[in-house]
Amino acid sequence: MEIAASSGIKRIVELFAPDDRVLVAFSGGVDSSFLIYVLKHFSDIEMMAVTIKTPYIPQWEADEAIAFCKTHNITHKVLTMSFPGDIKHNPEDRCYRCKHILFSKIKEYAAERGYNIIADGSNADDTSDHRPGMKALKELYVLSPLLEAGLAKKEIRSLLKEFKLEIWNKPAYACLLTRIPHNTAVEANMLQIIEEAELFLKKLGFAGTRVRLHNDIARLEPRQEDIEKISRPGTRDSISNYLKRLGIKYITLDLEGYRTGSMNKK
Numbered sequence: 001m002e003i004a005a006s007s008g009i010k011r012i013v014e015l016f017a018p019d020d021r022v023l024v025a026f027s028g029g030v031d032s033s034f035l036i037y038v039l040k041h042f043s044d045i046e047m048m049a050v051t052i053k054t055p056y057i058p059q060w061e062a063d064e065a066i067a068f069c070k071t072h073n074i075t076h077k078v079l080t081m082s083f084p085g086d087i088k089h090n091p092e093d094r095c096y097r098c099k100h101i102l103f104s105k106i107k108e109y110a111a112e113r114g115y116n117i118i119a120d121g122s123n124a125d126d127t128s129d130h131r132p133g134m135k136a137l138k139e140l141y142v143l144s145p146l147l148e149a150g151l152a153k154k155e156i157r158s159l160l161k162e163f164k165l166e167i168w169n170k171p172a173y174a175c176l177l178t179r180i181p182h183n184t185a186v187e188a189n190m191l192q193i194i195e196e197a198e199l200f201l202k203k204l205g206f207a208g209t210r211v212r213l214h215n216d217i218a219r220l221e222p223r224q225e226d227i228e229k230i231s232r233p234g235t236r237d238s239i240s241n242y243l244k245r246l247g248i249k250y251i252t253l254d255l256e257g258y259r260t261g262s263m264n265k266k
Helices: 007-014 031-044 059-071 094-112 133-139 153-162 189-205 223-232 233-245
Strands: 021-025 046-053 078-079 118-120 210-214 216-223 250-253
Touching: 007 031, 007 210, 021 094, 021 133, 021 216, 031 046, 031 223, 046 059, 046 094, 046 250, 059 189, 078 094, 078 133, 189 210, 189 233, 223 233, 233 250
Parallel strands: 021 046, 021 118, 046 078, 216 250
Antiparallel strands: 210 216
């Protein structure tokens, strides 16, 4: 496939030498999907995608990552990890600790198989947001090609739409620990409740809605365009009844809707 007119794609490809072997940390999200698609179709380098499955990553995310790689004939491996004890109390620097743990495992896997570059899907927008995990990536010498090429989320989505890939408007995902307040002991049943609640909402057509758990209260953060629809009596009752069956006592709707880092606010 010929390189598209996008100078951003050209800059990504030019970051690599012909004999590089690249292992991409693949979450299944928009950014890392774009990266592995570009490397697969616009370069000749050897590339493999690796997804790490932990108890705080929803199963549907891993399933979507597997399906994307299968569809586009991309070599892919899922590595399973248990819950790291270092983040079981959801510390404020959880993202840094988690990234360091996960990418250290990826680094070991890459070394065993002779990959000389580890890459991730961080983009140019990530430098303007609170992203403590970026520090871990720098410490472990992880390359962020989208960031290096100056590609931001808006252009990435636009290019995916140009490629006619349905994921161009896929909502942002984040690990389930972001739904729980910092400095809270995380139990397996909490993660299960959140995952089942968000999967139910996804099936109802509200993909991207966050279910923030505050003890026995669930605070729903839907996308702005979904707030009115999710508030309709029939829909509202279905959601309330389902979440109560999961063991949640109170269900609330956050009128500000979804925004990143809402659990970080003091």
